[in-house]
Amino acid sequence: MTWISKITTAFGILLLADACYSAYEHSVLQTHRAASLSSLAASHNAPSSSLPIDITIETIVATFIVCLGIVLGTSNLRPIQWRVWAGKIEREGEAGFLNNNGEVEKDYVGNPFRLLESRPGFVDIRKQRKEFAEWVKNK
Amino acid sequence: MSSSLLHPPSHLPPGTALQLSQQAPGILGNSTGAVSSSFFQSILSAPETPELWITYENLLLSCLRTGDDESAHQCLGRLVNRFGDDNERIMALKGILKEADADGPATLDTVLKEYDQILQDNPTNIPILKRRVALLRSTGQISKSVSALISLLDISPTDAEAWAELSDLYFSQGLYSQAIFALEEVLVLQPNAWNIYARLGEILYISSKSSGNAGQLVEALKRFSRSIELCDGYLRGHYGLKLTAKQLLSDFPAGLSNRIDSDGFAVPDVTTLKRLDEMATEKLAEIVRRSSAGERGWQGYDEAEIKATRELLESGSSETIR
Numbered sequence: 001m002t003w004i005s006k007i008t009t010a011f012g013i014l015l016l017a018d019a020c021y022s023a024y025e026h027s028v029l030q031t032h033r034a035a036s037l038s039s040l041a042a043s044h045n046a047p048s049s050s051l052p053i054d055i056t057i058e059t060i061v062a063t064f065i066v067c068l069g070i071v072l073g074t075s076n077l078r079p080i081q082w083r084v085w086a087g088k089i090e091r092e093g094e095a096g097f098l099n100n101n102g103e104v105e106k107d108y109v110g111n112p113f114r115l116l117e118s119r120p121g122f123v124d125i126r127k128q129r130k131e132f133a134e135w136v137k138n139k
Numbered sequence: 140m141s142s143s144l145l146h147p148p149s150h151l152p153p154g155t156a157l158q159l160s161q162q163a164p165g166i167l168g169n170s171t172g173a174v175s176s177s178f179f180q181s182i183l184s185a186p187e188t189p190e191l192w193i194t195y196e197n198l199l200l201s202c203l204r205t206g207d208d209e210s211a212h213q214c215l216g217r218l219v220n221r222f223g224d225d226n227e228r229i230m231a232l233k234g235i236l237k238e239a240d241a242d243g244p245a246t247l248d249t250v251l252k253e254y255d256q257i258l259q260d261n262p263t264n265i266p267i268l269k270r271r272v273a274l275l276r277s278t279g280q281i282s283k284s285v286s287a288l289i290s291l292l293d294i295s296p297t298d299a300e301a302w303a304e305l306s307d308l309y310f311s312q313g314l315y316s317q318a319i320f321a322l323e324e325v326l327v328l329q330p331n332a333w334n335i336y337a338r339l340g341e342i343l344y345i346s347s348k349s350s351g352n353a354g355q356l357v358e359a360l361k362r363f364s365r366s367i368e369l370c371d372g373y374l375r376g377h378y379g380l381k382l383t384a385k386q387l388l389s390d391f392p393a394g395l396s397n398r399i400d401s402d403g404f405a406v407p408d409v410t411t412l413k414r415l416d417e418m419a420t421e422k423l424a425e426i427v428r429r430s431s432a433g434e435r436g437w438q439g440y441d442e443a444e445i446k447a448t449r450e451l452l453e454s455g456s457s458e459t460i461r
Contacts, residue, residue: 092439120200
């Protein structure tokens with residue numbers, strides 16, 4: 001999740017918490033008011049006022065902001081067509097598969113068939129050591 | 140090419156391998172080698188991830204390659220601690236270590252005998268079978284390694300890596316038709332491998348040059364085209380396509396249109412070949428231009444391949460300037 005999506009989601013959650021607490025306060029106020037009224041006038045039932053409209057608006061807006069924040073934090077879509085995906089790997093290498101933090105995605109494996117040409121199960125370790133030693137000498 | 144330690148290092152250029160093996164002291168020092176299998180400690184400590192062990196294995200291979208035997212032994216020690224001595228992969232890694240430490244043909248013979256001993260107890264130990272083939276090839280006993288590989292393929296015929304190794308062995312001996320057959324088996328197992336289509340095209344091209352068989356040249360054209368179908372803008376595919384189209388145009392300037400391929404595929408006529416050549420040249424030029432300009436999103440190519448492409452394009456353009 002990028003920082004902007006984190007901020008937006010956090011703000012939306014704060015708003016939601018505030019709206020929920022306001023609604024709770026309102027219901028407590030209702031019961032308190034009803035309790036004090038019933039002690040003054042036994043038969044008179046004051047109509048309970050419905051939830052103030054601004055709390056409702058705040059809840060709905062908070063929900064939208066949370067959804068917006070989560071959507072902003074999704075990673076880049078990757079190509080679906082095989083040839084486009086393969087072309088992307090060949091052309092961009094690992095730079096084309098960065099996640100939101102700028103690191104390479106965990107499940108990026110490059111060209112999955114590259115192992116058929118490098119064949120790690122049959123690696124000739126002595127030849128590789130010799131070649132490396134020569135490369136160091138020639139550097 | 141990923142330079143992370145999560146991928147096998149055998150294809151990396153030497154500079155990157157050196158860099159990775161220099162991370163060894165850091166990684167080994169980071170965590171102690173102690174892995175406990177008691178219940179309470181495994182709850183309290185951080186959960187082990189599969190990536191940790193893959194990192195150790197690739198670090199081991201990188202260190203062996205750069206000559207850092209000390210760290211390599213430490214990595215192996217940790218892997219053995221975790222997985223035990225009887226694990227097939229661990230046995231193969233121990234074998235690699237012994238081969239790398241070996242100081243002469245006598246020691247290598249001992250290692251080979253050890254492999255044979257392990258295989259007597261368990262004839263289907265695939266990693267050890269592969270190590271045996273690799274050691275036979277490394278010591279120059281090619282015919283024995285080929286027969287060992289064929290018996291491996293009898294045990295496990297769906298191992299694409301083994302078929303690819305067989306193709307490479309045959310190719311190194313100049314037995315092109317067998318190499319082509321083995322690579323076709325790889326394609327049966329992995330039909331979407333664009334780089335294997337390019338490799339098959341390359342072998343067909345080389346084989347047709349040595350045997351003068353035009354049908355192989357046409358088939359090389361098909362294989363390169365398929366590799367481009369599977370991978371947009373594949374450098375190797377376009378390179379091969381250009382080479383084969385030019386070769387066909389120069390060998391048969393009147394065209395081969397009266398021949399039908401064995402698959403019922405009509406051999407392309409001269410105009411099609413010219414258009415293929417042009418298309419490949421255009422694409423290659425674009426790749427070279429963008430990649431050398433340092434454009435973002437075009438940096439995944441290998442430098443040596445870009446250089447070779449540039450040379451091909453320059454040699455092609457000089458021919459048209461008369």
